[in-house]
Amino acid sequence: MRPLDTDELQNVEKDMLYERxxxxxxxxxxxxxxxRQDAEDLLLEVFLAALQNTSLARFPARRQLAWLRRVARNKVIDHYRHRGLFTIQPLGQAPEIEDQDLTPEQQAEEQEKWAWLLQTIEQLTPVQRELIRLRYVQEMHLTQIAVLLGKSEGTVRKMLSRTLRHLKxxxxxxxRR
Incomplete structure (x- = not known):
């Protein structure tokens, strides 16, 4: 049996990286x-990035995992940024950006939905309304909101997630009424 050359050795190490x-x-x-399909797509992107990093195989396992987690986190951020280009807009600008090709009936339905949304937001607590305002009207990042509210970013993320679920x-x- 012949010894593995450098490229073959790196491929074996990268296969082990995936398994690990x-x-x-x-x-x-x-x-x-x-x-889950989005998660699997992102996982593929993470390991494609790992294939391009020639020095990753030489790192200790803990450092490999840290590097892969950082890449995964960045891929998630990119995923939401890409989706955000198409779906997230400041709440105050949304009615102005509506599709101008809508029929009058569709425009009336859209206006009714916006009215329902604004009425629903009024049913939230003052803290929840402020959180929505800071994130979607002021377009502040969670880290900025956390500093402003004197809370950790994780706490603000949970608060926002719960607020959005409650709003929905x-x-x-x-x-339904």
Whole structure:
């Protein structure tokens, strides 16, 4: 049996890298995005980046995992930025950006939805309304909001997530009436 050359050795090490860390990274990615398929796509992107890093195989396992987690985190951020270009806009500008090709009936329905949303936002607590305003009207980042509120970024993220879930539930409840 002949010894492995450098390229073959690196390929074996990268296969081991996948076997060692794929499950951990996939679990993280599944927590960060809504669909498993998106998480699997991001996992693929992470390991494609790992293939391009020739020095990664020489790192100790802990440093490899840290590097892969950082890449995974950046891929999640890129994922939401890309989606954000298409779906997230400041709340105050949304009615102005509406599709001008809508029929008058569709425009009336859209205006009604915006009215329902604004009424629903009024049902939130003052803290929840402020959080929505800072994030979506002022377009502040979670880190900026955390500093402003004197809370950790993780706490603000949870507060915002809970507020959005609550807002959605209230909106759907109001819409059924």
């Amino acid at each position: 860390f794929a499950e951990t990274l996939l679990a993280y990615l599944c927590q960060q995005v809504s669909h 539930a209230l909106y759907e409840q109001n819409e």
